[in-house]
Amino acid sequence: MxxxxxxxxxxxxxxxxxxxxxxxxxxxxxxxxxxxxxxxxxxxxxxxxxxxxxxxxxxxxxxxxxxxxxxxxxxxxxxxxxxxxxxxxxxxxxxxxxxxxxxxxxxxxxDATSRSYEYHIHTQKNPFLHEASSYFRDRPDVEKMNIAAQQLLGKQDFGSFSKAHTQVFTNICTVTEARWEEIGDRLIFHVTADRFLRNMVRAIVGTLLEVGMKGKPIEHVAEVIASQDRARAGVSVPACGLYLTKVIYPYIDITS
Structure with a gap:
């Protein structure tokens, strides 16, 4: 420069x-x-x-x-x-x-030390949320999904949730937050990590929904991580519900 x-x-x-x-x-x-x-x-x-x-x-x-x-x-x-x-x-x-x-x-x-995403779901049809949230008619079991989400925490290989053939040196990420929030007929999944792989959040949400809606056991998330097989994870949920919400740097005050 x-x-x-x-x-x-x-x-x-x-x-x-x-x-x-x-x-x-x-x-x-x-x-x-x-x-x-x-x-x-x-x-x-x-x-x-x-x-x-x-x-x-x-x-x-x-x-x-x-x-x-x-x-x-x-x-x-x-x-x-x-x-x-x-x-x-x-x-x-x-x-x-x-x-x-x-x-x-x-x-x-x-220089970013962490990034946070939200995934938004609504369970009552709402024209004002079109293309800003993902509509699911049936309400998932949020308590069960929150228990399952705890298996995402920590430093792990998240290759099972990555888009194939991406040019990255490692699939290791450290997840520090993974939880669902309920607000009326809306659900928000919060996730924070030091880095994310391509398509990772949408694949994670799809996998958690298999637990909350399709009867998969809570241990399914840990089994998917251990398998290192994208085919074992859930389908990627629609892009419209995904938001990058926060990026942290050691020298930037994000509250300003």
């Missing part, structure tokens, strides 16, 4: 329904493409953004961080003004929430 430039983190949020995920693709519209276009127009220069991770087609993000190198912006008020300018050009379903100056080597992907 040049000495006359500064690295910034952008905190963004988006509804992923209209996009083929976060990452720029050759033949599909992505969130990153729309963000880069808006920034290029405002700044009148090409920009290269790097996100905390990729989200798949139709997946949403309540919080995702992106890093980018820009000319130095000395005043906080100018950063606020710049976020307003970006938002004015972005579509309604993508928002830049704030810009944060960081050190020159800060990396949105590699």
């Amino acid at each position: 040049q000495t006359d430039s500064q690295r910034y983190f952008l905190e963004i949020a988006y509804r992923g329904t209209a996009y083929h995920g976060w990452q720029v693709q050759d033949n599909a519209i992505s969130v990153q493409e729309k963000l880069n276009q808006a920034m290029k127009t405002v700044l009148r220069q090409d920009v290269e953004t790097t996100g905390a991770g990729r989200t798949d087609t139709g997946v949403h993000a309540k919080q995702l961080f992106v890093h980018v190198d820009l000319p130095i912006i000395p005043e906080a008020a100018q950063l606020v003004k710049l976020t307003h300018a970006f938002n004015a050009l972005l579509p309604y379903d993508i928002s830049v929430k704030r810009m944060i100056p960081v050190h020159a080597d800060a990396h949105a992907r590699f």
Whole structure:
């Protein structure tokens, strides 16, 4: 990075329904493409953004961080003004929430120490939740699924829940939270880990639903993990219910 430039983190949020995920693709519209276009127009220069991770087609993000190198912006008020300018050009379903100056080597992907997701389910048909939550007519056994979810905790090989043929060096992840929350006719699965494999959360939810709806024993989750066989896990639930909700860095105050 040049000495006359500064690295910034952008905190963004988006509804992923209209996009083929976060990452720029050759033949599909992505969130990153729309963000880069808006920034290029405002700044009148090409920009290269790097996100905390990729989200798949139709997946949403309540919080995702992106890093980018820009000319130095000395005043906080100018950063606020710049976020307003970006938002004015972005579509309604993508928002830049704030810009944060960081050190020159800060990396949105590699410096993240944990990530959190939610998976949303509703059991009463609701037109206002279409494409924002996954509709299941039958209500699963939440107590049973919560007991089963405890088998996900800790440092384990989660290859059974990974999409095939992904380019990763290891399937080891450390899960620190895995629980279901009931709010009326809605269910939310909360999961936090140091890293996630592709399709991991949707496959985990599908496996837990086999316990809660299809009569699989509570021990089924542990058996799937031990098998290292994706075919033993449940089907991937629809993308519309999945939200990236929090990304943690040692040098970012997420409460600001």
